[in-house]
Amino acid sequence: MKIIVCVKQVPDTKDVRLDPKTNTLSREGVESIMNPFDRHALEEAVRLKEQYGGTVTVMSMGPPQAEEVLREAVSCGADEMVLVSDRAFAGADTWATSYTLAMAAKKIGIGDIILCGKQAIDGDTAQVGPGLAQRLDIPYVTYVKKIVDYSDGTMRLQRMMDDGHDEVEVTLPALFTVVKEINEPRIPSLKGKMKAKKLPVTALTAEDIGADPDCLGLKGSNTQVVRVFAPEFKGERSMLTGTVEEQVDQLVEKLNGLI
């Protein structure tokens, strides 16, 4: 079973602050971590490998320092690392990102399963996973909370819903995005850490993946962030006074005024 896990390096949300002047994310001194949902995707991939055999390739599109999360993934059981990195990718929205990842996945071979976290904690869009599947023209299941069974190229999964779950059957190759309920990610192992130290990274540029330059980065993005800001709290409040009857009358009057 050949599995690709898509991971993203994100700022640790414990430390994220907005710069009050520029209204942009202040990344200064903020620690970078592997997107928490991606850790669950990786764990599931490693468990599948342990059960059915195969390899786990971890892939990230990002700046050169994203190599850190790839190495962390190897210390937790991944076998290969692919870093998709190029200045041309800068400013990509989910549309351009899913295009870039799809081209990279085709380059390395899409394998049997692509696993992603349900969303990244910085952008919170939850679009790249499904977008990638669409571009690769393979089926996908989002919010997977359990892999129930696998046989003859068919996988049975549970998709988390608000009021329970759907049980879904899907033919491989396919892409799944996972929720944190699916497993508890393991702690890096000593041998994994030693392997991660030495393993070379496969680096792919825009040219390597044969991408159309017009579809990349800011240029290839359909959305652009105009402004990021923290909404101001404008809640108004007033206290009703008087006897209970008076207060009820005032409340009814106010409510009527709102309709």
Next chain:
Amino acid sequence: MDYFLTEEQQMIVDVARQIANEKIIPQRAELDEKEEYPTDIIKTIAQADLSGLYIPEEYGGFGGGSFENILALEQFARGCIGVATVFAASALGIYPMIISGSSELKHKYLPDVASGKKTAAFALTEPDAGSDASGIQTTAVLDNDEWVLNGSKQWITNGGEANIYSVIAMTDRKKGARGATMFVVEDTDPGFSYGPKEKKLGIRASATRPLYFKDCRIPEDRIIGRVGTGFITVMKTLNISRPGIAILGVGLGQSALDVAVPYAKQRIQFGKPVISFQAVQHLLADMAIQIEAARALIYATAKYIDSKPKSISKVSAMCKTFATDMAMKVTTDAVQVLAGYGYMREYPVEKMMRDAKILQIYEGTNQIQRNVIGQELNKEYSRN
């Protein structure tokens, strides 16, 4: 302080620290309260490749020395010395085989301990034999090609949880200490059983039980070393394991300091944080001095042990005595710094203080350690 660890040693510390922070610390209060054996933490340690840290590579281990083992134990102990004791006691149970066992025994038992599939225990103490190991009553008699064990062991850490037991028994009582022999007993051997779990003051995550041998028959080749070498193996084992107990005192002391200092910074009395008062500062300073001194002694001793010197009993006993007396003092002072809050179970230092006491007792009381040191000094100064 930077102890100039190698890259590999730093990785061991990092992995063990992550286990302590993410798995042990969040669970320790509950494990203590419920007196529960930490099955899932032991599994996590195995998955992180730390179970076989001290086991030679040819038997599936990491091939680390005393120093590597101590680095991991210190982090586990910073989490909970009940959990760290489970790990350390398994090492203690398997060291006799590493030290004196036949190649066959090693191949049979070490790989499963290295992979974390099995755990071990060390069975020396009996109702009438503790510090005075010559009082051992358990016997082993060779009957055809099987050893038959009879007797009982008391307060055995990991008893009832471990799969493999290193057991010392008398094979010839007339010969005294030279009549003792060590054996490997498996939990499934006929005639082997264990009693109820002891209720303890501290280290409640570890299980302590009596073991019973009633015509317990084991194959002849389960002997560790040769007939009559049991005590020598026990002494060699304890010499190696004592720095491992000592470092539990350092990890424990450090965790107490890690609670006490932030508390002293945020607790306001007389309009100031209590850390601004000299009385409190001196308490904290003495804690920090003692912890660092113990750490430095143990690290140096572990490196010395790894250089395979002739005699380590004095330095090993020095580590155990100094660091565990320190842990008792430091945890007691941590409770003092937190005062009323420290005495309450809502805060972690009362558990640390309860846990610390065992360190001065098990693997040879600190009084026995001082005897060892004293005897070694007597020998040293008699040579010229």
